[in-house]
Amino acid sequence: MLLEIENLHVEAEGTEILKGIDLKVDTGQIHAIMGPNGSGKSTLAKVISGHPDYEVTRGDILFEGESILEDEPDERAQDGIFMAFQYPVEVPGVTNSVLLRQAYNARQEARGEQPLDPLQFDDFVREKCKLVDMDPDFLDRNVNVGFSGGEKKRNEILQMAVLEPKLGLLDETDSGLDIDALRTVADGIKSLAGDDNAYVMVTHYQRVLEYIEPNHVHVMVGGRIAKSGDKDLAVTVEEKGYDWLADDIETTGAA
Amino acid sequence: MSAESQMNLQDRSESFVRALLDGTEDLEGPTRRHRLRSDALERLETLRVPGAKDEAWRFLRLRPMLDVEIGSTPTPSDDEVQQLVDAKAFDEADGRRLVFVNGAFSETFSSLEGFGDDVHAGRIAGPDEADLESIDGHLGSAADVFDEDYFAQINQAGFRDGGYVVVPPDTAVDGPVQLLNVVTGGDESFAVQPRALIVAGRGSKVSVVEDFVGADGSTYINNCLTEVCVEESATVDHVVVQGDSDRAYHMNRRAIDMDDGANYNSRTISYGATFSRFDVHSRGDGEEIDCTLDGLAILSDDQVSDTHSVMDHRQGHSGSHQLHKMIIDDESHAVFNGKIFVQQHAQKIDAYQLNRTLSLSRQAKVNTKPQLEIFADDVSCTHGATIGQLEPEQLFYLQARGLTEDQARELLIFGFAAEIVDTIPVASVRDRITETIQAQTRSLGA
Numbered sequence: 001m002l003l004e005i006e007n008l009h010v011e012a013e014g015t016e017i018l019k020g021i022d023l024k025v026d027t028g029q030i031h032a033i034m035g036p037n038g039s040g041k042s043t044l045a046k047v048i049s050g051h052p053d054y055e056v057t058r059g060d061i062l063f064e065g066e067s068i069l070e071d072e073p074d075e076r077a078q079d080g081i082f083m084a085f086q087y088p089v090e091v092p093g094v095t096n097s098v099l100l101r102q103a104y105n106a107r108q109e110a111r112g113e114q115p116l117d118p119l120q121f122d123d124f125v126r127e128k129c130k131l132v133d134m135d136p137d138f139l140d141r142n143v144n145v146g147f148s149g150g151e152k153k154r155n156e157i158l159q160m161a162v163l164e165p166k167l168g169l170l171d172e173t174d175s176g177l178d179i180d181a182l183r184t185v186a187d188g189i190k191s192l193a194g195d196d197n198a199y200v201m202v203t204h205y206q207r208v209l210e211y212i213e214p215n216h217v218h219v220m221v222g223g224r225i226a227k228s229g230d231k232d233l234a235v236t237v238e239e240k241g242y243d244w245l246a247d248d249i250e251t252t253g254a255a
Numbered sequence: 256m257s258a259e260s261q262m263n264l265q266d267r268s269e270s271f272v273r274a275l276l277d278g279t280e281d282l283e284g285p286t287r288r289h290r291l292r293s294d295a296l297e298r299l300e301t302l303r304v305p306g307a308k309d310e311a312w313r314f315l316r317l318r319p320m321l322d323v324e325i326g327s328t329p330t331p332s333d334d335e336v337q338q339l340v341d342a343k344a345f346d347e348a349d350g351r352r353l354v355f356v357n358g359a360f361s362e363t364f365s366s367l368e369g370f371g372d373d374v375h376a377g378r379i380a381g382p383d384e385a386d387l388e389s390i391d392g393h394l395g396s397a398a399d400v401f402d403e404d405y406f407a408q409i410n411q412a413g414f415r416d417g418g419y420v421v422v423p424p425d426t427a428v429d430g431p432v433q434l435l436n437v438v439t440g441g442d443e444s445f446a447v448q449p450r451a452l453i454v455a456g457r458g459s460k461v462s463v464v465e466d467f468v469g470a471d472g473s474t475y476i477n478n479c480l481t482e483v484c485v486e487e488s489a490t491v492d493h494v495v496v497q498g499d500s501d502r503a504y505h506m507n508r509r510a511i512d513m514d515d516g517a518n519y520n521s522r523t524i525s526y527g528a529t530f531s532r533f534d535v536h537s538r539g540d541g542e543e544i545d546c547t548l549d550g551l552a553i554l555s556d557d558q559v560s561d562t563h564s565v566m567d568h569r570q571g572h573s574g575s576h577q578l579h580k581m582i583i584d585d586e587s588h589a590v591f592n593g594k595i596f597v598q599q600h601a602q603k604i605d606a607y608q609l610n611r612t613l614s615l616s617r618q619a620k621v622n623t624k625p626q627l628e629i630f631a632d633d634v635s636c637t638h639g640a641t642i643g644q645l646e647p648e649q650l651f652y653l654q655a656r657g658l659t660e661d662q663a664r665e666l667l668i669f670g671f672a673a674e675i676v677d678t679i680p681v682a683s684v685r686d687r688i689t690e691t692i693q694a695q696t697r698s699l700g701a
Contacts, residue, residue, distance in 0.1 A: 052647065058678050077657035089652035093670025093677075102666065103656040110657070142670075159656060 009058035019223035031200045035220035041202045045169040049083040078110035080166030084156035091143035128161040132188040150181035157188040166201045172207035184210035206238040268304035274325035276413040295411035316591045320504040326443035344685040348433035353418040358447035375421040389421040397482040397510035400536045407508045412482040417450025424456040425672040431462040439470035455489035462492040469500030481509045485517035497525040505531035515541035523550040535564040542570045550579040551675040554587035561590035571602040581612045583619035584699045591623045600632040606637040669694040
């Protein structure tokens with residue numbers, strides 16, 4: 001099993017946000033996590049990648065069988081966990097190519113593999129740019145500075161393509177994208193998905209799931225997974241909203 | 256306590272002046288320097304050393320500098336100088352390099368053959384001093400804005416030599432010029448007074464890199480004065496790099512005169528010296544001028560660096576830009592005071608000024624005061640100051656990409672500096688400073 005989350009409870013500033021999450025993700029799978037605002041779905045992605053604002057109070061996260069709770073975000077990244085940010089951060093003064101190369105080489109070194117020099121890396125990254133239909137000029141621009149919303153999201157996918165993670169967490173990567181950008185991003189993800197990796201898409205909307213078909217859909221409500229199912233669950237959610245699940249969870253909670 | 260240290264400030268400053276002027280009392284001959292000297296000495300009669308009560312100096316303590324026992328200026332070995340020159344000399348300026356060692360012109364390390372026949376360049380106080388007509392009317396002219404400036408007057412009265420570059424009208428100098436000021440000495444402390452004059456004639460173009468470098472461990476006072484005259488429609492790119500000894504005191508005055516259509520584009524990078532003070536005064540005495548006074552100061556340990564700048568828009572239809580960045584670590588102290596004047600009939604001025612400080616330590620201090628004084632009514636001026644720390648969200652973002660916390664920190668600090676460094680127009684100087692700053696940032700914020 002690639003990722004196993006067991007009874008995960010998480011707090012931020014004293015407030016419990018995740019109230020007992022269980023989730024298993026194996027290689028070759030694509031999962032979608034849906035849910036209304038404030039349900040904790042973005043928190044889940046951040047906690048897996050090690051965001052320092054969140055405290056795990058109970059439960060565990062196992063990656064390839066080992067707990068990663070004590071690992072720094074960079075150690076998790078080097079293990080093969082990648083989160084595409086909902087709000088990609090601007091890094092003035094640092095070009096995309098510098099960040100990408102440093103990140104790529106940090107991972108190479110962590111794996112005991114050869115780093116690429118700037119010229120080798122340039123060839124490598126230009127190929128990856130094609131994957132997300134990105135103008136290589138973007139490589140010379142400062143990370144996310146002055147990028148449009150769609151460009152920022154594509155840039156996240158480019159980083160993911162370069163780092164080739166085992167587990168890709170996509171935190172609302174589809175939100176704010178127009179239809180063309182959505183297709184590009186979805187095609188990028190599809191081309192990366194394979195038998196030796198897994199993707200978890202956190203999303204508000206069902207529309208991205210028309211382009212990337214998930215094997216598993218989970219709906220989060222109030223810090224818990226209220227329901228899991230196959231892709232049809234996403235359609236049901238789209239039609240019926242989340243309220244019926246909220247009732248559901250209250251009943252099961254009372255039981 | 257020795258009698259010396261009990262001296263009051265005024266006595267101390269008098270002996271300071273005497274020491275800096277030592278050896279120039281009997282300056283004879285060429286009237287140019289002699290006249291500057293006698294004027295300056297006259298002004299010094301009425302000037303006193305600035306203290307805490309002077310607004311422009313209130314954040315600084317000058318006493319440690321005034322207390323430096325100024326001995327005779329040493330003559331270092333060529334080997335010693337060679338090392339410092341090798342570290343700073345850059346290929347593009349080969350043939351256009353003026354090297355001063357402890358204030359004295361060095362034949363050995365300078366190379367002037369690349370200036371071509373048109374451009375006048377060389378040393379101010381050479382054997383041909385009396386015949387240097389090209390600098391007549393220029394040397395000392397822009398510096399009149401510093402008539403009331405104590406340290407500028409000490410330089411005027413006591414500089415022994417200096418470099419000049421005079422570009423005739425409609426001439427573009429083939430490549431960058433380097434003015435390299437090397438200071439190195441033994442156990443005794445001493446003072447040097449570099450001087451530079453850059454004149455870009457009507458419609459001409461020149462790029463000048465002014466480097467200050469010292470051997471770490473040497474204690475000295477570097478009291479510099481640079482004048483830049485940018486005549487009608489001329490362009491000057493100017494990079495100033497302060498990399499003095501870790502025990503040096505760097506006093507830097509720079510006066511810029513701009514005529515109609517003049518373009519002055521400068522980057523000042525400061526990371527050396529225990530104490531540095533920059534006073535930059537740009538006088539926009541023409542229409543359609545464009546002036547950039549960008550800067551970067553990187554401070555750690557107990558370094559102090561203060562930049563006071565004046566952009567004086569005296570005529571309309573002009574623009575100025577100033578992005579001044581400071582990175583402060585440990586117990587360092589950075590000061591910025593930038594004034595923009597827009598005089599009454601200087602309409603249609605577009606002036607921008609921003610001071611940004613990145614603070615990496617709770618013990619580090621910053622004082623900042625961006626200032627606009629506008630007497631015209633049809634202008635667009637913005638100014639501001641920000642002080643911040645490294646953003647946790649940025650650190651997390653980079654760590655989530657696999658960079659260690661140290662690597663992430665380093666990259667962010669460097670990124671902050673890069674906004675200035677990346678605009679240095681001479682590629683190899685940009686690369687050199689990038690390396691220097693990377694080495695600096697590696698040890699910062701730890």
